[in-house]
Amino acid sequence: MGNLGGTDNIDVIAALKKAEKMRIEFVANVSHELRTPLTSIKGYAETLLQDMEEGRGADPDFLKIILKNSNRLLALINDLLDLSAIESGADELHPATLDLHEITQHALHALQLNAENKHSTILTEVHTPNVYADPKRVEQVITNLVDNAIKYCPTGSTVMVKWTLERDDFGEAVFLRVIDNGPGIAEKYLDRLFERFYRLDKGRSRESGGTGLGLSIVKHVMQRHDGSVTAESTLGAGTTFICRFPLRTAP
């Protein structure tokens, strides 16, 4: 029999209330994030229309702003859909034994241009051959973490992508570390970074095309793999993101 009217019920009600509050906050946040680029698109489209009606030509700069904001909206909606698919479990995992050299190089290849533009050096160290996980999702984790390291570190920084097999208090696991020598993050923000839309510098994140969802996606991908992600940082010295994949082998 359940514990009717006992402390368990009070806990359940408190948890439901908290979930409801989070849902309301999430809807408000999403609406706000969508409104900013949409307001800009609407404003520039109206100006363009007026200019053309009054016989002035269309300013290509205005069209560029409209395009940039449309791309932002699309990135935001794609990330939101992706996050909800991962979180709800609607998107099934297709785990396989992954070659860590191969998957790392594949992810880094897509970031090569970003790295070159920032004169960043990306190093890799692979000390264990494989991980049993979903390839698409592992690539997404590497991409989101390395993309951040490139974006939020100054020109000429170094990013290290390191895979190891280690034993911790919970047993043997494969660890992915993305280590940068950038500005670092104050201790009090380290946990909050994984919340949806949390950014240290909103303007900078938006300017560089960020949606504020990259690290929440990493967190949920790791949870789906029964793993975890944490961050360690020293102000002025750099940040390390640590992903833990419990050791699994193909059935």
Ligand SMILES: Nc1ncnc2c1ncn2[C@@H]1O[C@H](COP(=O)(O)OP(=O)(O)O)[C@@H](O)[C@H]1O
């Ligand atoms: N390597 C890093 N160094 C410093 N700050 C970082 C780093 N990675 C992430 N951040 C901070 O965490 C925030 C959230 O990251 P993320 O969820 O990927 O969103 P986005 O990159 O779209 O802003 C970033 O806006 C940035 O402030």
Ligand SMILES: [Mg+2]
């Ligand atoms: Mg990001």
